[in-house]
Amino acid sequence: MKYILRFSLLLFFLQSFFFNLSAQLLGGGEVHGSFQTDGQLYQKDSVIGAESIAEKVAFNSFFEMRYINKNFEAGMRYELFMPPMQGYDVRWKGAGFANKYVRYNGEKLEVTAGNFYEQFGSGMILRSYQEWNLGFDNALNGVRVKYKLKGLTITGLVAKQRFYWDLGPGTIRGVDAQVSLNEVIDKLKDKKTRIGLGGSFVSRYQTDQDPLYVLPENVGAFAGRFEIYRAAFNMKFEASGKINDPNASNNMIYKNGNAALLELGYSKKGFGMTLQAARADNMDFRSNRASSGFDLPISYIPAMTAQHAYSLAAMYPYASQANGQMGLQANIFYKIKKGKTLGGKYGTNININYALSQSIYKQAINDSTYIGQNGTLGYETDLFKIGEDRYYSDFNIKVQRKLSKKWDVSLMFMNVFYNMLINEGHQEADVHANIGIADIWWKYKPFNSLHFEIQELVTQQDQGNWSSVMIEYNRKGLFAAVIALYNQGISGQSDPVLYPSVTTGYTQGANRFSLSYGKQREGILCVGGVCRAVPAANGFSITINSSF
Amino acid sequence: MKVLHWITMMIFLTLFGSFTADQKSPIPSVDVKSLDGKIINTSSFQNDGNPIIISFWATWCKPCIQELTTISEVYPEWQEETGVKLIAISVDNSRTSNAVLPLVNGKAWDYEVYLDENSDFKRAMGVNVVPHTFLVNGKGEIVWQHTSFTEGSELELIALVRKLKNGEEIPSH
Numbered sequence: 255m256k257y258i259l260r261f262s263l264l265l266f267f268l269q270s271f272f273f274n275l276s277a278q279l280l281g282g283g284e285v286h287g288s289f290q291t292d293g294q295l296y297q298k299d300s301v302i303g304a305e306s307i308a309e310k311v312a313f314n315s316f317f318e319m320r321y322i323n324k325n326f327e328a329g330m331r332y333e334l335f336m337p338p339m340q341g342y343d344v345r346w347k348g349a350g351f352a353n354k355y356v357r358y359n360g361e362k363l364e365v366t367a368g369n370f371y372e373q374f375g376s377g378m379i380l381r382s383y384q385e386w387n388l389g390f391d392n393a394l395n396g397v398r399v400k401y402k403l404k405g406l407t408i409t410g411l412v413a414k415q416r417f418y419w420d421l422g423p424g425t426i427r428g429v430d431a432q433v434s435l436n437e438v439i440d441k442l443k444d445k446k447t448r449i450g451l452g453g454s455f456v457s458r459y460q461t462d463q464d465p466l467y468v469l470p471e472n473v474g475a476f477a478g479r480f481e482i483y484r485a486a487f488n489m490k491f492e493a494s495g496k497i498n499d500p501n502a503s504n505n506m507i508y509k510n511g512n513a514a515l516l517e518l519g520y521s522k523k524g525f526g527m528t529l530q531a532a533r534a535d536n537m538d539f540r541s542n543r544a545s546s547g548f549d550l551p552i553s554y555i556p557a558m559t560a561q562h563a564y565s566l567a568a569m570y571p572y573a574s575q576a577n578g579q580m581g582l583q584a585n586i587f588y589k590i591k592k593g594k595t596l597g598g599k600y601g602t603n604i605n606i607n608y609a610l611s612q613s614i615y616k617q618a619i620n621d622s623t624y625i626g627q628n629g630t631l632g633y634e635t636d637l638f639k640i641g642e643d644r645y646y647s648d649f650n651i652k653v654q655r656k657l658s659k660k661w662d663v664s665l666m667f668m669n670v671f672y673n674m675l676i677n678e679g680h681q682e683a684d685v686h687a688n689i690g691i692a693d694i695w696w697k698y699k700p701f702n703s704l705h706f707e708i709q710e711l712v713t714q715q716d717q718g719n720w721s722s723v724m725i726e727y728n729r730k731g732l733f734a735a736v737i738a739l740y741n742q743g744i745s746g747q748s749d750p751v752l753y754p755s756v757t758t759g760y761t762q763g764a765n766r767f768s769l770s771y772g773k774q775r776e777g778i779l780c781v782g783g784v785c786r787a788v789p790a791a792n793g794f795s796i797t798i799n800s801s802f
Numbered sequence: 803m804k805v806l807h808w809i810t811m812m813i814f815l816t817l818f819g820s821f822t823a824d825q826k827s828p829i830p831s832v833d834v835k836s837l838d839g840k841i842i843n844t845s846s847f848q849n850d851g852n853p854i855i856i857s858f859w860a861t862w863c864k865p866c867i868q869e870l871t872t873i874s875e876v877y878p879e880w881q882e883e884t885g886v887k888l889i890a891i892s893v894d895n896s897r898t899s900n901a902v903l904p905l906v907n908g909k910a911w912d913y914e915v916y917l918d919e920n921s922d923f924k925r926a927m928g929v930n931v932v933p934h935t936f937l938v939n940g941k942g943e944i945v946w947q948h949t950s951f952t953e954g955s956e957l958e959l960i961a962l963v964r965k966l967k968n969g970e971e972i973p974s975h
Contacts, residue, residue: 284827286827286927286928287928288928288929288930290930318928320926320928322827322830359831371920371921371922371925372920373896373919373920376896376919377895377896377919377920381896381920383895383920383921384921386930407833407841432841434839434840434841448838448839448840450839481839483838483839488838488839488903517900519900519903519904521903521904521906521907521908522907523907523910524907524908524910525907525908526903526904526905526906526907526908527904528900528901528903528904530900554896556895556896556897557897558897560862560898560901561861561862561897561898562862563862563863563864583900585900585901585904586904586908587901587904587905587907587908587909588908589908589909589910600875603871603908603909605905605908693864695953697953700953700954700957701952701953701954701957702953702954703952703953728952728953729952730952730954731950731952733952761948761949761950763946763947763948763949764934764947764948764949765949766931766949766950778862780863780864780865782950782952783865783933783950783951783952783955784863784865784931784932784933784949784950784951785860785862785863785864785865785866785931785932786931799930799931799949801927801928801929801930801934801947801949802928
């Protein structure tokens with residue numbers, strides 16, 4: 255008791271000390287922050303495989319604050335997982351100040367010490383980022399310096415990566431330069447063509463304690479990028495490489511890695527398109543060579559496919575294969591003008607998207623070595639030869655038209671191919687599915703709307719057909735929605751399952767509160783005027799969100 | 803280490819307590835990228851003394867697209883009446899950011915659009931879910947914020963813009 259009293263007194267003095275300090279030394283400044291709490295009360299359900307947990311209730315929560323005063327900034331984020339909600343890694347369990355930093359943000363020089371996030375180019379050889387709702391955070395912990403001149407930014411960093419409540423074993427050193435030629439070279443200043451260049455180098459140091467192999471302790475990766483814009487055209491090219499890095503994800507092969515991305519775009523008012531081609535070979539790069547899954551990635555090679563916001567369209571998402579994939583994607587946006595036959599009273603929006611991902615070509619290095627054999631160079635490949643295995647394809651078309659002041663309709667069709675072994679890691683029949691969606695808004699009076707969403711997924715594989723119906727009501731900040739998701743199952747293999755849920759909530763300013771009850775699959779949920787990733791749930795769940 | 807945590811927390815609580823909540827603050831200084839590759843610092847956002855709307859959105863966020871499409875229908879009138887400018891910040895990462903330029907043009911939006919690929923500006927503004935909209939007054943101070951878009955949200959927004967234009971104070975939420 256005495257101890258607690260003393261401690262409180264100490265805190266009180268400290269507090270008044272810092273109060274004076276802040277008032278006198280810092281002279282003003284501002285504090286901003288935000289927080290989010292998700293709580294879930296679990297109910298057991300043998301049908302959907304939900305378990306009740308010993309604690310009955312699980313919480314994921316964070317509270318983040320930033321203090322800014324002229325060129326000085328400091329911030330911290332407290333996180334709490336007690337215990338983590340189901341669907342989140344159990345290693346998150348715990349609480350504490352997970353993110354702390356101080357920063358000097360001058361006109362030319364920016365220095366950050368502590369935790370920070372960074373991306374070089376598209377992230378091919380370095381990206382640290384956070385996705386709270388997905389339970390992902392590979393924040394860097396160290397020092398970063400940015401030096402900015404006219405048209406030139408140079409970034410250097412030394413750091414370790416966050417690994418749940420610990421740090422990864424590898425040390426990351428990185429440098430990046432980004433140049434805007436039009437700003438650096440006076441002659442190009444007023445030219446219509448804009449050119450950007452960039453280059454980066456990243457190295458990971460991790461000791462070699464392997465009893466079997468001699469492993470490189472310093473693994474270097476490098477990347478270069480080029481982008482050009484002229485009137486309606488644009489082009490981007492980015493390529494990267496990595497020296498040999500035997501690791502858990504590539505079965506300990508000594509092959510070098512590389513990746514490339516090419517993007518061509520044309521767009522003017524009313525029409526826009528992009529074409530992309532990408533290839534990645536042995537580019538899984540982590541700050542611990544023994545890690546796999548979502549642990550400690552340094553490189554970011556995303557799935558080059560659309561990110562869908564309807565639950566059934568998002569049911570079979572592609573899992574990017576940094577160690578070997580070749581892909582193509584085309585995206586077209588078109589607006590049929592109002593007044594035309596097909597345009598209607600307000601115009602009609604059309605979006606067509608196609609994405610394909612295949613394996614890369616692989617050939618054994620000699621007769622006595624199998625492809626991907628550990629301790630060898632793994633395989634030989636050809637940059638322009640496409641592998642035989644199809645990993646994923648998605649063709650989808652969306653048409654949206656405002657029919658009148660009160661009615662707005664969107665229709666979507668999607669055809670998806672999903673390789674089970676590559677995307678989920680088990681031997682099962684690959685999924686061929688067709689999906690149809692109708693999304694209808696009825697704004698029956700000002701500030702009031704009803705929203706109907708009907709989705710149907712048809713497939714002979716996996717769990718068979720799915721249907722989903724949602725009715726949502728919105729009135730100013732208030733919303734309520736009923737969702738019924740139904741899985742027919744496959745006769746003789748799996749039983750039908752119904753996932754009913756109700757959700758309601760209220761938004762005022764940047765504060766939001768929502769409450770749900772029922773069975774919910776994990777995925778993206780767009781209700782009450784926002785979209786967010788949600789975990790699988792069964793029972794009551796509550797979410798509070800606030801920014802200030 | 804525990805003690806250090808407490809001390810840092812106390813510093814923050816104290817700082818927090820010593821500033822009033824309705825304080826007006828400038829736009830934080832973060833680099834974002836324009837759709838023709840220019841690096842722009844967010845602290846340089848300005849609109850000749852007229853109000854600015856900053857809207858965080860993403861290509862995969864349906865309510866965000868609804869919000870920006872709804873406003874685009876009345877945007878010319880809003881601009882004429884109040885001189886307001888809308889700056890749309892895409893938080894798409896490098897997986898989906900390639901769709902931003904064709905989408906913006908395909909939908910014939912007239913906004914100033916920037917990419918915030920690694921969410922630096924999103925973090926600096928304390929945005930957790932999209933859409934999230936801020937109002938900035940003619941002096942470049944953030945005076946209001948709101949999350950979500952539902953039927954009629956745009957009417958509330960323009961009403962506040964009109965107040966700002968007339969130099970009236972607006973409630974922070």
